[in-house]
Each structure stands twice: as structure tokens, then as C-alpha cells.
Amino acid sequence: MLRYITAGESHGHYLAAILEGFPSGLAMDLDFINAEMRRRQGGFGRGSRQKIETDGVEILGGVIKKVTTGAPLGFLLTNKDFKIEEMPELFRPRPGHADLAGSVKYHQGIRAVLERSSARETSMRVAVGAACKLLLKAFGIEIAGHVVQIGNVMLPDEAITVEEIRKGSKDSPVRCVCKKTEKAMMQAIAKAMKNGDSLGGKYEIRATGLPIGLGSYVHFERKLDARLAMVLMSQQSAKAVEIGDGVALAGMLGSEAHDEIFYSKARGYFHKTNHAGGFEGGMTNGADLVVRLTMKPISTLAKPLASVNMKTKRPEKADFERSDVCAVPAGSVIGESLAAYVLADAFLEKFGGDSVTEIHHNYEGYLKRARA
Numbered sequence: 001m002l003r004y005i006t007a008g009e010s011h012g013h014y015l016a017a018i019l020e021g022f023p024s025g026l027a028m029d030l031d032f033i034n035a036e037m038r039r040r041q042g043g044f045g046r047g048s049r050q051k052i053e054t055d056g057v058e059i060l061g062g063v064i065k066k067v068t069t070g071a072p073l074g075f076l077l078t079n080k081d082f083k084i085e086e087m088p089e090l091f092r093p094r095p096g097h098a099d100l101a102g103s104v105k106y107h108q109g110i111r112a113v114l115e116r117s118s119a120r121e122t123s124m125r126v127a128v129g130a131a132c133k134l135l136l137k138a139f140g141i142e143i144a145g146h147v148v149q150i151g152n153v154m155l156p157d158e159a160i161t162v163e164e165i166r167k168g169s170k171d172s173p174v175r176c177v178c179k180k181t182e183k184a185m186m187q188a189i190a191k192a193m194k195n196g197d198s199l200g201g202k203y204e205i206r207a208t209g210l211p212i213g214l215g216s217y218v219h220f221e222r223k224l225d226a227r228l229a230m231v232l233m234s235q236q237s238a239k240a241v242e243i244g245d246g247v248a249l250a251g252m253l254g255s256e257a258h259d260e261i262f263y264s265k266a267r268g269y270f271h272k273t274n275h276a277g278g279f280e281g282g283m284t285n286g287a288d289l290v291v292r293l294t295m296k297p298i299s300t301l302a303k304p305l306a307s308v309n310m311k312t313k314r315p316e317k318a319d320f321e322r323s324d325v326c327a328v329p330a331g332s333v334i335g336e337s338l339a340a341y342v343l344a345d346a347f348l349e350k351f352g353g354d355s356v357t358e359i360h361h362n363y364e365g366y367l368k369r370a371r372a
């Protein structure tokens, strides 16, 4: 249903995205999109690049008088730190980065590889995700993300709502809902920074207001949890996706792991627990979506690891480029955007229509039947 493609390099003049398949009739709030992009730039542990840039996009197409037309949406970001032609070539690939495999595969220097593999590309994914959030919001679906682990500092496990995540993480420099954990996370990042090291962690995304039955059980590529995992794993630094109780389910009994089913006239079918994270059989089950993504530590280290000079083939320390020390707080904003894209896509697949009016009609008809 939806498709997007991004173009541009970290230090190129522009980054761009085209989002195709978006319906007509949705108010496109550019201020919201740009505010989302600036949220991605924040977070304790980010590098100095974020002080240079003020991310925001211009809309290139698909919107007339602030309303979508059904034509492809085009977004353009102009980089301030635009100096791609003058950036030095690198010869010592950073362990963990795309440098080595990218350079061998495309038969070119590391510079060209890192310029495109850089997580700066996620700025455009946030623009795309923000448009998808606006569409979902029109149907009562809300998404929020927060950081649950940085290094070995973990937020104690507790059920939390989308609203609580929003309120609790909004002003936190590490997007964490608990002040005590936030402090320990910031101390861990400061320590890694001082030691020329980096840190990864884990964020959680929740979505609420989802109807039962998005996705499908009939084919592997129509399973919505699988589609979500694929899209989240495409985020730079991603190493693991967990849905609901995730890896903890391996140690639970069936009687503990599954969510019992209830019915009331007002709510229709519902569950009182949510071990499944909102998915059963590759479909949404009407509960909140819960997904966690693990990010490895940033691979650019001020105290570099061992590498090989690709010109001389001699052992040397890896190259160092200006970098973030920890990007998990930013990652959580990117994760919200990626989840929004997957959910908007599944929503259009189920209730598809060319205009928002048509989708409303289809959606309301389905809800009536699903509750009956």
C-alpha cells in the first residue's frame, strides 16, 4: 500500500524522501513533521552535528492548500553541514560499521560508504513516519516510544500506557520515564564518553487504538509482526526485536504466557494481560502493540579498535569520525516513525480507499461488525 524511498548523504546538500500510496483529504501539518524531526535530533549522548543542523523539511509535492491530494508526498531536507566533496577519505574501517563490507562490495572508498550508511538518513524516515502518524491519529491510533535500557542500566519492567510514556519521557534527556533510571543512564553515557567509548541499549514502542485484525495469518509476508520486525531491524545499529514479552516467553509456561479472552458489549473482545504485545497469528488482536528494539553501541569510537589499513593491508587502529556516544534516545523517535509506517501501511491494506472519507466509511463499518 505505502512505499517510500530516501535519497541523500550525511554531508550531501540534501536528503529527500518520496512516500507513495498516501490517501487524499488528510490535513498535512508541516509543523508537526518538523517538530518530530527535531525530537530525533535530541538526546544526551548525541554528537556535535546536531548543534549544527536544525532538521526540518519542505514539502515538494502531494499537498495543496495543506491537504494531501493522493499524489506522492515529497520531502526535502537541506543540510547545513554540507561539505561532501571536501570530506577526507578513510582507509581503516571501523569494526561494526558498514565501512569494510560496503567498500569491498561497491569497489569504492570508505567515505562514499559511510556517507550513505550513516544514521543521518533516519531524519527522512522520521519525516515519513510523522506523515503516517498524522494518518493514524485521524483514526484514533497513537504511538509513543521510550528508552528502557542504556548499557546495563535498565528501567524496571512495568506496564505503561502510550499517554504515560508521552508525559514521562517528553522532557527527559534520555527519553526515560523514571527520574532515577534516567540519572543512572546519563551517568553511564558520561562515563563512556570520558573513556572514548560508546553505548547501546533498548527502546520500547507502544501503540494504542489499534483495531483487531490488521495483518494476516495466511502468508509469511502478510504477517504484521514479521513486517514490523523487518522494518525495525532496518534501523541503523538494530540487533534484536522483541514483541510483547519477547525472549522472556522462552522461560514461561503456556498458562502464564497467553492472554485470556473476555467480551463486553461496550469493548467487544478484549484481554486483561498483554504478553503477546498486541499480536496473535501475525494480526493485531486489539490490545496495545508492544515492541522492543535492541541497538548495539555506536561503532565509531574515540579510542578505536583494531583494524586494517585497506591501502597497505597493515594492522592499524580504526578511523575516528565525529560521532554520537549513544543514540538510543534518538533511536526511540525513529522506532516510533518506523512503527507508524508499518501500521499505516497495514491500516490502508485493510480499510484501503483513495480518500480519508472513504477509509472512514470502511473503518466504521468494520468496527461495527467486529464488536458485534
Ligand code: EPS
Binding pocket: 010, 047, 048, 049, 081, 114, 117, 118, 119, 120, 121, 122, 123, 298, 299, 300, 321, 322, 323, 324, 327
Ligand atoms: C547523524 C548525523 C551524523 C552522526 C550520526 C547520525 O553526523 P556526523 O557524521 O556529521 O557527525 O552523528 O551518524 C552515525 C552514527 C553514523 O554511524 O554514521 C544524524 O543526524 O542522526
